Amino acid sequence: MAEGISLEELQLAARNHGMPLEALRYPVTPVGLHYLLTHYDVPEVDAASWSLGVHAERELSLGLDELRARPRVELTVTMECAGNGRARLDPRPVSQPWLLEAVGTARWAGTPLRPLLEEAGVGEGVVEILFTGVDRGAEGGDEQAFQRALPVEEALRDEVLLAYEMNGAPLPPQHGFPLRLVVPGWYGMTNVKWLTEIEVLREPFSGYQQSWSYRIRQHEDEEGEPLSRMLPRSLLVPPGIPEFLTRERLVPAGEILVQGRAWSGLAPVASVEVSADGGSSWAPAELETEDGPWAWRGWSFRWQAEPGSWVLCSRARDEAGNEQPLEPAWNLGGYANNSVQRVPATVTG
Amino acid sequence: MAEGISLEELQLAARNHGMPLEALRYPVTPVGLHYLLTHYDVPEVDAASWSLGVHAERELSLGLDELRARPRVELTVTMECAGNGRARLDPRPVSQPWLLEAVGTARWAGTPLRPLLEEAGVGEGVVEILFTGVDRGAEGGDEQAFQRALPVEEALRDEVLLAYEMNGAPLPPQHGFPLRLVVPGWYGMTNVKWLTEIEVLREPFSGYQQSWSYRIRQHEDEEGEPLSRMLPRSLLVPPGIPEFLTRERLVPAGEILVQGRAWSGLAPVASVEVSADGGSSWAPAELETEDGPWAWRGWSFRWQAEPGSWVLCSRARDEAGNEQPLEPAWNLGGYANNSVQRVPATVTG
Numbered sequence: 001m002a003e004g005i006s007l008e009e010l011q012l013a014a015r016n017h018g019m020p021l022e023a024l025r026y027p028v029t030p031v032g033l034h035y036l037l038t039h040y041d042v043p044e045v046d047a048a049s050w051s052l053g054v055h056a057e058r059e060l061s062l063g064l065d066e067l068r069a070r071p072r073v074e075l076t077v078t079m080e081c082a083g084n085g086r087a088r089l090d091p092r093p094v095s096q097p098w099l100l101e102a103v104g105t106a107r108w109a110g111t112p113l114r115p116l117l118e119e120a121g122v123g124e125g126v127v128e129i130l131f132t133g134v135d136r137g138a139e140g141g142d143e144q145a146f147q148r149a150l151p152v153e154e155a156l157r158d159e160v161l162l163a164y165e166m167n168g169a170p171l172p173p174q175h176g177f178p179l180r181l182v183v184p185g186w187y188g189m190t191n192v193k194w195l196t197e198i199e200v201l202r203e204p205f206s207g208y209q210q211s212w213s214y215r216i217r218q219h220e221d222e223e224g225e226p227l228s229r230m231l232p233r234s235l236l237v238p239p240g241i242p243e244f245l246t247r248e249r250l251v252p253a254g255e256i257l258v259q260g261r262a263w264s265g266l267a268p269v270a271s272v273e274v275s276a277d278g279g280s281s282w283a284p285a286e287l288e289t290e291d292g293p294w295a296w297r298g299w300s301f302r303w304q305a306e307p308g309s310w311v312l313c314s315r316a317r318d319e320a321g322n323e324q325p326l327e328p329a330w331n332l333g334g335y336a337n338n339s340v341q342r343v344p345a346t347v348t349g
Numbered sequence: 350m351a352e353g354i355s356l357e358e359l360q361l362a363a364r365n366h367g368m369p370l371e372a373l374r375y376p377v378t379p380v381g382l383h384y385l386l387t388h389y390d391v392p393e394v395d396a397a398s399w400s401l402g403v404h405a406e407r408e409l410s411l412g413l414d415e416l417r418a419r420p421r422v423e424l425t426v427t428m429e430c431a432g433n434g435r436a437r438l439d440p441r442p443v444s445q446p447w448l449l450e451a452v453g454t455a456r457w458a459g460t461p462l463r464p465l466l467e468e469a470g471v472g473e474g475v476v477e478i479l480f481t482g483v484d485r486g487a488e489g490g491d492e493q494a495f496q497r498a499l500p501v502e503e504a505l506r507d508e509v510l511l512a513y514e515m516n517g518a519p520l521p522p523q524h525g526f527p528l529r530l531v532v533p534g535w536y537g538m539t540n541v542k543w544l545t546e547i548e549v550l551r552e553p554f555s556g557y558q559q560s561w562s563y564r565i566r567q568h569e570d571e572e573g574e575p576l577s578r579m580l581p582r583s584l585l586v587p588p589g590i591p592e593f594l595t596r597e598r599l600v601p602a603g604e605i606l607v608q609g610r611a612w613s614g615l616a617p618v619a620s621v622e623v624s625a626d627g628g629s630s631w632a633p634a635e636l637e638t639e640d641g642p643w644a645w646r647g648w649s650f651r652w653q654a655e656p657g658s659w660v661l662c663s664r665a666r667d668e669a670g671n672e673q674p675l676e677p678a679w680n681l682g683g684y685a686n687n688s689v690q691r692v693p694a695t696v697t698g
Contacts, residue, residue, distance in 0.1 A: 036366075
């Protein structure tokens with residue numbers, strides 16, 4: 001669990017930030033409340049001199065105006081860090097110590113990737129598309145730009161965007177200005193920020209963020225399984241009011257409308273259940289209408305809150321049958337911990 | 350020091366966030382990079398039904414449109430949390446565990462407070478003006494709205510604003526929508542967010558955030574000294590590139606332009622000095638022109654970086670003679686630690 005966080009972890013937690021859970025009330029997360037993880041530094045990018053290079057059968061170079069002149073698509077997309085829940089693992093993998101809040105939903109606008117790749121000519125034998133950001137740092141002992149690759153069939157999906165707007169405005173610096181990749185349904189690291197190079201690969205990418213980070217493994221000597229799509233998760237808006245330090249909730253007795261949102265990158269959300277007794281008994285929540293296939297889905301539950309101590313939980317199941325576990329599954333990197341949230345609440349009569 | 354952060358502290362660090370120090374490059378901090386501390390929850394405020402009540406010789410009630418129709422002033426203001434630096438104290442006071450980054454500068458627009466107070470009639474014998482936010486929580490064992498009072502002579506200063514815009518847009522929810530108090534030069538807690546009531550007081554306010562929190566004391570049984578204006582501080586943009594986990598900097602040898610910003614709520618910044626050897630020797634930085642009396646002041650320093658291990662520091666002095674100390678002065682609440690920043694850097698040849 002999260003006791004004994006080190007100075008290094010705290011330095012990361014002070015820079016990066018989650019979405020305060022009361023912001024689950026917004027179907028689209030306001031900028032500044034959306035979660036943010038920056039591996040290295042937020043780079044300074046001059047849009048006038050920046051360009052996107054595409055290295056395929058043909059070499060293309062596009063400025064921001066050229067990208068904005070291409071077909072425009074808007075999508076509402078929920079994005080979650082693959083490390084969300086890491087600080088709730090025991091022993092705790094040392095990296096950004098997320099508890100629950102590393103999520104957000106934005107309205108991204110940009111141009112679809114596929115037509116651009118087709119113009120450049122993907123060519124025979126290409127297995128992956130590599131995306132490179134402007135941001136540089138050292139990790140695993142090597143200096144590097146942030147780089148991630150996608151299997152070519154995923155990169156060619158219709159919903160993959162080169163996004164230049166977030167919530168109706170140019171990307172903020174911290175979310176990738178002037179351009180980022182948006183791959184709906186996948187964990188956050190896929191959505192390369194400050195994107196500047198796209199390259200076709202005939203061999204799988206072996207860079208640090210692909211072959212070491214973002215893999216599920218139990219031991220250092222395993223190759224591990226790469227992370228891709230978000231596992232199902234549901235989070236609820238903590239009801240009542242908080243105690244400042246403990247964040248425990250004080251709730252008046254009576255009917256309380258418990259609200260939350262649920263998502264899965266694997267399949268549409270099929271159901272959400274709510275428990276007030278820490279997961280011993282469950283009752284179904286009511287699902288709101290969808291906002292497209294890539295956004296979280298709102299839900300609500302009328303809770304008859306009686307005086308006493310309670311632990312509120314919710315759990316999502318998707319149409320592929322994936323369900324949140326009650327207890328986390330440990331792995332070395334601390335990824336994909338989608339075990340259910342627990343919100344201690346004291347109901348006063 | 351910051352080893353052994355607890356779950357409760359981490360919960361706060363995951364919600365609240367500092368300004369990544371590379372964002373010192375912006376004279377006005379983009380929304381989402383400005384530091385943020387929310388005591389309780391970000392409340393949901395319906396601007397249409399919200400009003401500001403003023404309780405003085407006369408009772409006034411103003412809607413947002415009425416406030417926007419009043420004289421408009423814009424000010425660039427640097428705001429720092431009084432708890433900035435808390436996690437670097439030993440023993441560490443348990444609260445939001447800030448390291449260095451709890452600062453930001455915004456362009457606030459709103460209407461001056463003074464004419465409104467004069468219309469309402471402050472009256473004889475008034476010693477303080479009390480400001481109440483919509484946000485509620487429990488702290489020190491009591492349920493409360495967030496409330497802070499200002500001495501009447503401070504509340505009547507020309508630069509005190511009722512702000513409805515930040516950086517040219519309506520306040521974001523997390524920065525106090527629809528209205529917040531902005532008191533230039535004072536620590537962050539003074540700038541009450543989600544402001545809904547203003548009240549004249551004939552006795553000093555004794556609420557939790559005034560009589561217990563935000564006071565400098567060594568022992569629990571002391572009354573303590575209230576915090577008010579920001580002590581001088583300077584921060585620098587860490588040069589080169591970071592190692593992901595340690596945040597240590599890798600810097601190429603040669604001339605490096607080290608840049609930073611400095612501020613003091615007590616008096617204008619008089620000088621900034623830079624050290625590359627952890628504070629053993631100092632050299633003057635060059636100050637940029639001011640952006641008004643309430644914004645941080647940019648500075649730069651040409652560092653001849655030679656291969657080896659260095660610790661970069663900067664320290665500000667203001668025109669009243671206040672200077673940052675090399676070592677922090679401990680206090681029970683962990684406030685006002687303006688000791689100098691230390692940035693370990695490895696210069697490679």
